[in-house]
Amino acid sequence: MPHAEPLLLELFAIFVWAKVFGEIFEQIGLPAVVGEILAGVVLGPYATKLVNPGTTTFSIAQLGAIFLLFTVGLETSPRELIRVGAASLRISLAGVLAPFVLGFAYLRLVRGDPTHEAIFVAAAMVATSVGIAARVMGDLRVLHTRVASIILAAAVVDDILGMIVLAVVAGLASSAGVQWVQLVVLLVEAVAFTVFMVFFGSKVIHRMRPGVERMSTQNAPLILALALCLGLSVAAERIGMAAIIGAFFAGLSFAEYSDEWRLAPRVSAITEFFAPFFFFTMGSRLDLRVFEPKVIVACVVVTVLALIGKVVACGLPVLREGWLSALKVGVGMTPRGEVALIVALVGLQMKMMSQAAYAIVIFMTAATTLIAPPVLRYLFKRDKPEAAT
Amino acid sequence: MPHAEPLLLELFAIFVWAKVFGEIFEQIGLPAVVGEILAGVVLGPYATKLVNPGTTTFSIAQLGAIFLLFTVGLETSPRELIRVGAASLRISLAGVLAPFVLGFAYLRLVRGDPTHEAIFVAAAMVATSVGIAARVMGDLRVLHTRVASIILAAAVVDDILGMIVLAVVAGLASSAGVQWVQLVVLLVEAVAFTVFMVFFGSKVIHRMRPGVERMSTQNAPLILALALCLGLSVAAERIGMAAIIGAFFAGLSFAEYSDEWRLAPRVSAITEFFAPFFFFTMGSRLDLRVFEPKVIVACVVVTVLALIGKVVACGLPVLREGWLSALKVGVGMTPRGEVALIVALVGLQMKMMSQAAYAIVIFMTAATTLIAPPVLRYLFKRDKPEAAT
Numbered sequence: 001m002p003h004a005e006p007l008l009l010e011l012f013a014i015f016v017w018a019k020v021f022g023e024i025f026e027q028i029g030l031p032a033v034v035g036e037i038l039a040g041v042v043l044g045p046y047a048t049k050l051v052n053p054g055t056t057t058f059s060i061a062q063l064g065a066i067f068l069l070f071t072v073g074l075e076t077s078p079r080e081l082i083r084v085g086a087a088s089l090r091i092s093l094a095g096v097l098a099p100f101v102l103g104f105a106y107l108r109l110v111r112g113d114p115t116h117e118a119i120f121v122a123a124a125m126v127a128t129s130v131g132i133a134a135r136v137m138g139d140l141r142v143l144h145t146r147v148a149s150i151i152l153a154a155a156v157v158d159d160i161l162g163m164i165v166l167a168v169v170a171g172l173a174s175s176a177g178v179q180w181v182q183l184v185v186l187l188v189e190a191v192a193f194t195v196f197m198v199f200f201g202s203k204v205i206h207r208m209r210p211g212v213e214r215m216s217t218q219n220a221p222l223i224l225a226l227a228l229c230l231g232l233s234v235a236a237e238r239i240g241m242a243a244i245i246g247a248f249f250a251g252l253s254f255a256e257y258s259d260e261w262r263l264a265p266r267v268s269a270i271t272e273f274f275a276p277f278f279f280f281t282m283g284s285r286l287d288l289r290v291f292e293p294k295v296i297v298a299c300v301v302v303t304v305l306a307l308i309g310k311v312v313a314c315g316l317p318v319l320r321e322g323w324l325s326a327l328k329v330g331v332g333m334t335p336r337g338e339v340a341l342i343v344a345l346v347g348l349q350m351k352m353m354s355q356a357a358y359a360i361v362i363f364m365t366a367a368t369t370l371i372a373p374p375v376l377r378y379l380f381k382r383d384k385p386e387a388a389t
Numbered sequence: 390m391p392h393a394e395p396l397l398l399e400l401f402a403i404f405v406w407a408k409v410f411g412e413i414f415e416q417i418g419l420p421a422v423v424g425e426i427l428a429g430v431v432l433g434p435y436a437t438k439l440v441n442p443g444t445t446t447f448s449i450a451q452l453g454a455i456f457l458l459f460t461v462g463l464e465t466s467p468r469e470l471i472r473v474g475a476a477s478l479r480i481s482l483a484g485v486l487a488p489f490v491l492g493f494a495y496l497r498l499v500r501g502d503p504t505h506e507a508i509f510v511a512a513a514m515v516a517t518s519v520g521i522a523a524r525v526m527g528d529l530r531v532l533h534t535r536v537a538s539i540i541l542a543a544a545v546v547d548d549i550l551g552m553i554v555l556a557v558v559a560g561l562a563s564s565a566g567v568q569w570v571q572l573v574v575l576l577v578e579a580v581a582f583t584v585f586m587v588f589f590g591s592k593v594i595h596r597m598r599p600g601v602e603r604m605s606t607q608n609a610p611l612i613l614a615l616a617l618c619l620g621l622s623v624a625a626e627r628i629g630m631a632a633i634i635g636a637f638f639a640g641l642s643f644a645e646y647s648d649e650w651r652l653a654p655r656v657s658a659i660t661e662f663f664a665p666f667f668f669f670t671m672g673s674r675l676d677l678r679v680f681e682p683k684v685i686v687a688c689v690v691v692t693v694l695a696l697i698g699k700v701v702a703c704g705l706p707v708l709r710e711g712w713l714s715a716l717k718v719g720v721g722m723t724p725r726g727e728v729a730l731i732v733a734l735v736g737l738q739m740k741m742m743s744q745a746a747y748a749i750v751i752f753m754t755a756a757t758t759l760i761a762p763p764v765l766r767y768l769f770k771r772d773k774p775e776a777a778t
Contacts, residue, residue, distance in 0.1 A: 218421075
């Protein structure tokens with residue numbers, strides 16, 4: 001395999017650098033993902049030029065995004081989702097609308113960006129990352145509290161809403177101009193896909209269960225889950241949505257059997273391998289030359305709007321439980337993650353987004369992910385002595 | 390990600406078809422790997438043309454080969470290897486030499502093939518697949534018997550010898566003509582790498598252990614194992630060996646900690662995802678047009694020589710334990726696997742092998758893998774009533 005060497009070397013370098021930056025970030029108490037993205041920025045073609053991800057690495061990065069969302073789906077119980085769904089839906093909907101409207105208004109009206117670009121950046125401001133908040137609250141051992149379960153449920157609903165927004169935005173952008181009929185068709189399609197997968201995905205797997213357990217193939221459930229993950233990713237793209245949406249719903253369908261079939265630890269091992277390529281590649285595409293004063297201002301404004309939008313819109317519905325709880329829920333919903341990055345990626349690939357807009361999204365994602373954990377930690381710690389006294 | 394669709398669709402099709410063929414083979418009592426290879430032959434560009442693996446898929450297939458050997462290494466205890474090594478080395482050495490000499494003599498002297506091609510095909514006849522024999526004996530619940538442990542130990546040593554042969558052969562072929570100095574250098578290099586990794590790989594990991602356990606990164610041991618797998622693969626290629634050799638030794642270094650760090654199930658999940666692409670791609674490269682009468686004769690002769698070589702050379706050293714034990718060991722050593730396929734792949738990539746020679750290796754690999762299990766089953770079952778009376 002001598003001519004494959006450049007690829008292997010590239011994969012090795014990306015994997016190790018992403019993990020080294022991630023470890024350094026963890027050591028100083030910051031989220032590892034931001035370190036992995038920064039590794040891509042620092043080592044990528046726009047800065048030190050040490051690693052220049054090629055097309056194959058890029059494909060592997062896309063598999064990373066698919067497996068990231070597959071894992072999130074696998075850890076989301078559809079039954080639990082239906083139970084808390086109605087309550088969380090209010091928080092999520094408000095938290096999706098507010099940043100989108102704020103972001104779009106600022107970019108389109110204040111900055112005068114093209115409509116499609118403003119829509120993409122605004123769409124990236126929508127989805128909360130389940131992982132970051134869960135990690136912080138897990139470290140603080142407060143995952144069992146009411147506030148934590150509100151945050152987690154709302155963040156998951158948020159992910160779904162974010163993907164619906166992405167589906168609609170990507171569908172819109174690929175056609176010439178905004179067509180209302182198409183918008184409605186896409187929205188209906190996305191909602192129908194979501195409702196079907198949330199309510200029936202699990203039941204389909206339940207039906208297939210006896211067959212799966214009779215199969216002779218070793219690890220048949222894992223194989224079936226992987227096949228469905230790839231299959232629904234393809235299907236999602238076919239109907240004009242992003243592949244990750246299919247992957248998320250594939251995970252969701254298997255969530256109820258995740259323990260029984262020991263899927264979660266094994267799928268997350270696959271994600272452990274693929275994910276660093278995704279985060280590194282996202283960072284490596286950030287052209288540092290775009291950071292002129294006007295773009296830096298936009299980065300900061302969009303980040304502030306992304307923060308305010310979530311804190312206010314998600315906190316308000318919880319206000320009757322006290323301002324501290326409201327603030328915790330609001331802050332817990334601020335970190336953006338994979339979905340924001342993927343929106344930016346789709347936008348860049350469809351040439352709907354300039355390098356500057358891409359930079360704004362990466363900045364906003366990294367900043368919200370960095371700001372939320374310490375604030376959340378402070379709020380929960382502030383709470384503890386009160387609870388003790 | 391719209392323009393990635395062809396890739397995802399291709400990956401989905403390959404994964405599902407490979408697994409469907411594998412399942413059908415398992416259902417009729419044949420090894421799944423042969424089914425996965427056959428899927429590639431049947432659906433590939435030389436037959437029905439339904440799936441034509443592109444360059445990215447090919448890279449993913451190579452990662453499949455790397456993870457296959459990484460898993461084999463992870464399941465091989467270096468301590469156990471050192472313990473049974475001396476005894477198994479005799480069986481392995483004989484079993485490596487005999488098929489190589491028989492194969493080379495037939496191809497070079499009888500068929501008059503070019504030297505480099507004869508060397509490559511002969512090298513592919515060398516390595517026993519640990520997986521096939523282990524699976525059959527596991528199904529028969531005879532893994533605890535003395536014969537089984539002889540077979541497994543010898544098969545592992547065999548894999549290592551096979552990879553040393555590959556290293557030497559690939560190194561030789563890449564230079565112009567056979568140079569004895571270079572041959573000796575490569576042999577020393579390969580043996581030194583092997584000895585170092587078998588005796589010290591595990592100790593290096595042992596030294597790093599406190600550091601690994603202090604790391605903040607989640608799943609630090611898995612991350613480190615994956616990094617070493619990629620790193621040693623690159624290193625192996627750098628010194629002129631195949632990447633899989635590095636991957637195998639990376640696995641071997643972590644084998645002692647595989648249980649403690651729960652590496653085996655998680656790494657094999659990654660392999661489950663990647664491996665089907667390897668086997669399918671190997672099959673898809675088989676040009677069916679080469680099967681003219683002369684090549685078919687060569688396929689059969691090479692397969693027979695591959696069988697006789699192993700049965701006689703591996704059986705003889707065990708003869709004093711009775712002819713039935715000798716026959717079991719001999720037959721248990723006959724199935725070829727990943728290493729044979731990788732030798733063929735390297736040969737094809739280096740243009741050291743014609744399509745006909747590639748076809749001979751694929752045929753030999755599939756045939757030995759198909760023939761061994763039923764014969765082994767028959768021999769072990771024949772044994773059981775005797776043991777009972």
